[in-house]
Amino acid sequence: MSDHLGPYELLSRLGAGGFGEVHLALDPEGRTVAVKVLHPHVAADGAALARLSREVETMRRVGGPHVAEVLDASLEGARPYLVTRYVQGRPLSAVPVPVADLRLLASGLADALAAMHDAGVVHRDLKPANVMMSEGEPVVIDFGIASAFDSLSVTASGAVVGTPGYLAPEVLEGGEAGPEADVFSFGATLAYAATGRHPFGQGPPSAVAYRVVHHPPDLDGAPAWVASLLAECLDPDPAKRPSAGEILARLGTAPERRPRRAAFRMGSDRPRAGRAGRAGRAAREDVDVHDSVTREWRPGTGPRGGQVEESRARHRERVRRRWLVGSAMFMALLAAAARGPLPEVALFLLAAFTLGGVADAGVALLSRAPLRRGRIIADLVAVAGAVGLCFGLSAVFSTFTLALFAGTALVVGVVFLLSA
Structure with a gap:
């Protein structure tokens, strides 16, 4: 049974961080969004929530294809939450590094920083885990949240404000986190993507923080x-670091901007007129990319109702194909074992399997499922494979050996089903 939080239907848990759990959710119009539900110990800090409430309006002014915009927030009640654009992809920390198209990543991250800094927002916690990758394009998430929760009570409650190794040295020494600190984090994140290593190594946070303050970064292997x-960007002196705009100029990239669409009212139950916003090359679907945008699920639009339903259909089809291959191999083993002593039984088994495969292909042919062509091909290949495998096995192995194989396969299948 799905959970509801305000006007949002929570579909599944995507992950958790120092400040809250992130859920894939549907808004009142059926569009996919990401809802970050704050942890109880974070929600108990009234001062931090008041600060976040003041900053949310500023955060909502940040727009662009490389940021996950803040769409809504409800910071009152037992379960305060933030709503952002849902970006489908994997974090930079989970993709193979070094990154293939490093220039594309650098330009996208710099554009995201420029969008935030132009709006007066400092990310404060830019790192590979907060950069979602989709078709090679970066989208920065969780901007502005760490700054809002930089208070003693929240920190004492267990939330880590920033990540050593990606925090600027002036922040680690207790200074203010300005745009220059984000540039340092940009450099550390890009260095990780370029070399495949954390620029200040690994180990206890205190040791990493010491290296950030007192040692140069490890940039060996960077192009x-x-x-x-x-x-x-990783210069210890903030004044010597370039701005986001200067980085874009160095990369020969113009900032990508787009007008902000109407968003949600703070804590409201219904959105204003207009859509939550699309972003160029911000997310990919499981099957293909349409205009390189984050897909918004509206019931009745797209194949089988959209992205979420199509993803479920693809998962069901993968499971069905595995069962199809397994049953074809098992049926071929049984028929091959029975072909010598009981040829009628072998013929019956093959005929039954063929009839079932043809019937399933016929049902797929008459349906309007988006994956019906692959289903039909899989059915026909399974039938042909079972018949061919039966005759091949019976020509090579004895009846006893085939019966032993079939019995072993049956036992393994039963054990697998029980364990699953």
Whole structure:
């Protein structure tokens, strides 16, 4: 049974961080969004919530294809939450590194920083885990949240405000986190993507923080065109770091901006007129990309109702194909074992399997399922494979050996079903 939080229907848990759990959800119009539900110990800090409430309006002014915009927030009640655009993809921390198209990543991250800084927002916790990758394009998430919760009571409650190794040295030494601190985090994140290593190594947070303050970053293996830029971004002196706009100019990229669409009212139950916003090259679907945008699920639009339903259909089809391959192999083993002593039984088994496969292909042919072509091909290949495998096995192995194989396969299948 699905859970509801305000006007949002929570579909599934996507993950958790220092400040809350993130859920895939549907808004009142059936569009997919990401809802971050704050942890109880975070929600108990009234001062931090008041600060976040003041900053949300500023955060909502940040727009662009490389940021996950803040759409809504409800910071009152037992379960305060923030709503952002849902970005389908994997975090940079979970994709293979070094990244293939490093220039595309660098340009996207710099554009995201420029959008935030132009709106007066400092991310404060930019790191690979907060950069979602979709078709090679980065989308920055969770901007502004760490700054809002930089209070003693929240920190004492267990939320980590920032990540050593990606926090600027002035922040680690107790200074203010300004746009220059984000540039340092940008350099550390890009260095990780370029070399496949954390620029200040790994280990206890205190040891990593010490290296950030007192040691130069590890940039060995970074391409020559980006090494000098990384060195400037990771300069210990904030005044010597380039701005986001200067980084874009160095990369030869113009900032990508788009007008903000009507968003949600703070804590409201219904959105204003207009859609929550699309973003160029911000997310991919399981099957293909349409205009390189984050897909918004509206019931009745797209194949089988949209992205979520199509994803479920693809999962069901993968499971069905596994069962189809397994049953075809098992039926071929049984028929091959019976072909010598009981040829009628072998013929019956093959005929039954063929009839079932043809019937399933016929049902798929008459249906309007988006994956029907693959289903039909899988059915016909399974039937042909079972018949061919039966005759091949009976020509190579004895009846006793085939019966032993079939019995073993049956036992393994039963054990697998019980364990599943």
